[in-house]
Amino acid sequence: MAQDKSGIEAEGKRGIYSLNVFAGGGVSFYLANPGTPSDVKSQVSRIHPTGTLRVMWYPDHLLKVGLETGITNFYSYKIQDSISGNVVVQAVPLLLVFSMPITKRINIFAGPGGYFITSKLDYEGQTKSKTFSVGWMAAGSYEYPINDKVGLAGEIKLLNAFETKDVSMSLQIQLRWKFMEW
Amino acid sequence: MILRYCFILCLSMALFSCRKELEAPVPDTDWPLFDSPGANPMPKQSREAMEGIYKVTDGASVFGEQVVLKWSYVAEGLDTTYYLSVFCSKDIAYFTVEGKVLGDSILLNGYWRKLTNTQTGIARFSIGANNGAKQLLSPLPEIGKDSIVISGMFGNGQDSPSNKLVLTYQRPVYKGTPLEILAHRSGGRTSDHMPYSENSIGMIKYASQLGATGIELDVRLTRDGVPILYHDNTLNLRLIQKNGLVGAIEDYSYAQLNSLVSLIDGEKIPTLRQALETVLNNTNLHFVWLDTKHDDSLTSMRNLQAEYLQKAKAMGRSLEIVIGLPGEDQLAKFKELPNYDSIPSACELSPEDVVDINAQVWAPRWTLGLQNDLVKQVQAEGRRAFVWTLDVPDYISQFINEGYFNGILSNYPSLVAYYYYVKE
Numbered sequence: 001m002a003q004d005k006s007g008i009e010a011e012g013k014r015g016i017y018s019l020n021v022f023a024g025g026g027v028s029f030y031l032a033n034p035g036t037p038s039d040v041k042s043q044v045s046r047i048h049p050t051g052t053l054r055v056m057w058y059p060d061h062l063l064k065v066g067l068e069t070g071i072t073n074f075y076s077y078k079i080q081d082s083i084s085g086n087v088v089v090q091a092v093p094l095l096l097v098f099s100m101p102i103t104k105r106i107n108i109f110a111g112p113g114g115y116f117i118t119s120k121l122d123y124e125g126q127t128k129s130k131t132f133s134v135g136w137m138a139a140g141s142y143e144y145p146i147n148d149k150v151g152l153a154g155e156i157k158l159l160n161a162f163e164t165k166d167v168s169m170s171l172q173i174q175l176r177w178k179f180m181e182w
Numbered sequence: 183m184i185l186r187y188c189f190i191l192c193l194s195m196a197l198f199s200c201r202k203e204l205e206a207p208v209p210d211t212d213w214p215l216f217d218s219p220g221a222n223p224m225p226k227q228s229r230e231a232m233e234g235i236y237k238v239t240d241g242a243s244v245f246g247e248q249v250v251l252k253w254s255y256v257a258e259g260l261d262t263t264y265y266l267s268v269f270c271s272k273d274i275a276y277f278t279v280e281g282k283v284l285g286d287s288i289l290l291n292g293y294w295r296k297l298t299n300t301q302t303g304i305a306r307f308s309i310g311a312n313n314g315a316k317q318l319l320s321p322l323p324e325i326g327k328d329s330i331v332i333s334g335m336f337g338n339g340q341d342s343p344s345n346k347l348v349l350t351y352q353r354p355v356y357k358g359t360p361l362e363i364l365a366h367r368s369g370g371r372t373s374d375h376m377p378y379s380e381n382s383i384g385m386i387k388y389a390s391q392l393g394a395t396g397i398e399l400d401v402r403l404t405r406d407g408v409p410i411l412y413h414d415n416t417l418n419l420r421l422i423q424k425n426g427l428v429g430a431i432e433d434y435s436y437a438q439l440n441s442l443v444s445l446i447d448g449e450k451i452p453t454l455r456q457a458l459e460t461v462l463n464n465t466n467l468h469f470v471w472l473d474t475k476h477d478d479s480l481t482s483m484r485n486l487q488a489e490y491l492q493k494a495k496a497m498g499r500s501l502e503i504v505i506g507l508p509g510e511d512q513l514a515k516f517k518e519l520p521n522y523d524s525i526p527s528a529c530e531l532s533p534e535d536v537v538d539i540n541a542q543v544w545a546p547r548w549t550l551g552l553q554n555d556l557v558k559q560v561q562a563e564g565r566r567a568f569v570w571t572l573d574v575p576d577y578i579s580q581f582i583n584e585g586y587f588n589g590i591l592s593n594y595p596s597l598v599a600y601y602y603y604v605k606e
Contacts, residue, residue: 034424034426035423035424035425035426036426037442037443037444038444040441075426077426081441083441087442089428119426119428121442123441124435124441125437125438127433127435128433129417129427129430130428131416131417163418164428165419165424
């Protein structure tokens with residue numbers, strides 16, 4: 001079933017396909033137990049800036065699919081012992097995302113994928129080390145259309161890297177741009 | 183429609199990604215009677231006389247028809263604690279209890295555990311004066327069939343013991359052809375929910391209670407070249423408590439690991455030096471297999487091996503320490519060591535490689551089978567053959583009863599001990 005210009009599907013013809021890019025930024029709050037070392041005094045910081053880049057294919061039906069990446073600092077902590085230092089845990093997600101509108105302006109997003117996690121340690125020398133964790137994301141957004149191609153959205157998102165037990169919630173402002181349609 | 187199913191799948195993943203954590207905490211074994219002022223340590227001759235094969239006359243449905251009783255010890259300075267282990271074949275169960283003499287009876291207090299699941303519980307037994315204690319406490323105990331009856335209760339979890347268990351002495355343990363019972367990962371795996379983390383100091387001390395006569399230690403090098411015990415190539419939540427640090431363990435210095443990383447049960451990652459010090463001073467283990475988990479220089483491992491062999495000799499301790507060579511890379515590094523053909527080693531490659539480096543031990547994987555002809559050939563050259571890592575009960579029995587290996591490396595040393603000591 002395809003849609004005509006008013007969005008009503010016409011028998012035997014497909015509707016308009018489009019590619020949309022989402023770019024956003026905001027703050028993330030780390031929800032899981034950060035698990036700092038038990039033998040040293042430390043001060044944890046759970047709130048960090050975060051950014052998202054997402055490309056979605058909008059077909060002529062409700063369910064949409066795309067890919068998402070971005071960057072987020074899950075958490076960090078300062079070591080305040082006889083020797084001071086700090087640890088930063090950063091993640092770059094790569095996720096397959098499915099999306100559906102719940103109402104005209106509210107969309108939900110969810111999908112599986114993985115997280116490239118980097119820990120940066122500055123304590124008795126510097127160490128930067130990486131690992132990969134499988135995980136998922138789920139998000140909900142409210143979008144205000146600025147014109148036919150551009151929309152502005154507010155999004156709340158949960159990121160879960162379950163092998164490393166990292167979970168964060170973020171609030172982001174996003175810009176959606178329909179950059180291709182056919 | 184396919185996209186819709188994918189969406190439901192994703193939501194299901196989100197819901198089910200919270201995995202249940204399994205645990206088998208050691209129960210609280212406080213027993214006022216056992217800790218009463220009148221209860222005294224058991225004499226040496228009583229302990230030794232108790233060892234043997236026992237028939238399970240009550241409780242066989244839980245622990246099997248027969249069990250093996252063996253003593254071991256952990257020394258802490260001038261204090262030595264003796265533990266009586268009970269090895270069962272059913273569900274890879276074992277008991278570890280301490281013994282005391284109270285009046286003319288013997289009390290045994292501890293806990294049991296099954297390694298096929300997370301079942302555990304308190305165990306409290308006694309041997310009455312007329313059930314063998316009088317004989318066991320005599321200066322020269324004479325023990326015969328049915329002369330010792332150990333009776334008591336076992337519980338589940340932290341519950342008070344309420345299930346009956348009776349063990350009746352049948353015969354002595356097998357003392358024929360020697361077998362090295364080697365415990366993997368210093369005693370047992372973290373994934374088996376042992377009381378201590380794998381490759382920890384606590385686990386090394388515990389290994390004897392699991393029936394081990396020797397241990398395998400996984401050796402890696404830190405960024406600054408310190409040999410440490412750690413199995414996996416990365417810091418991960420299977421082995422360590424969460425601390426934000428990830429990636430290859432070789433990326434970190436020893437100071438960083440020692441300050442910031444705790445193993446899953448809270449212990450620090452031990453250095454190889456600390457591990458060998460523990461083997462030498464705290465246990466009666468007499469074989470250490472250093473499994474080389476890195477492909478850097480073996481010089482630091484070799485130096486520690488030589489130092490602790492020398493210390494053991496000076497103490498009059500029977501202790502063997504071999505450098506394990508699992509692959510071609512480690513073999514090449516081993517050949518870079520001066521006088522490598524006189525360094526004790528365990529080579530997992532071919533018998534020809536074993537001859538080439540004059541290894542003391544040939545160590546093939548168990549999946550290659552009994553290999554009786556090759557084993558005999560290696561033994562004819564004055565070497566020994568150890569098989570790894572054998573965990574399947576039927577195969578453990580087969581290798582012990584039909585094979586000629588001098589040692590078995592297992593994640594379940596208590597099961598190897600059972601099948602070995604029940605031999606007739």
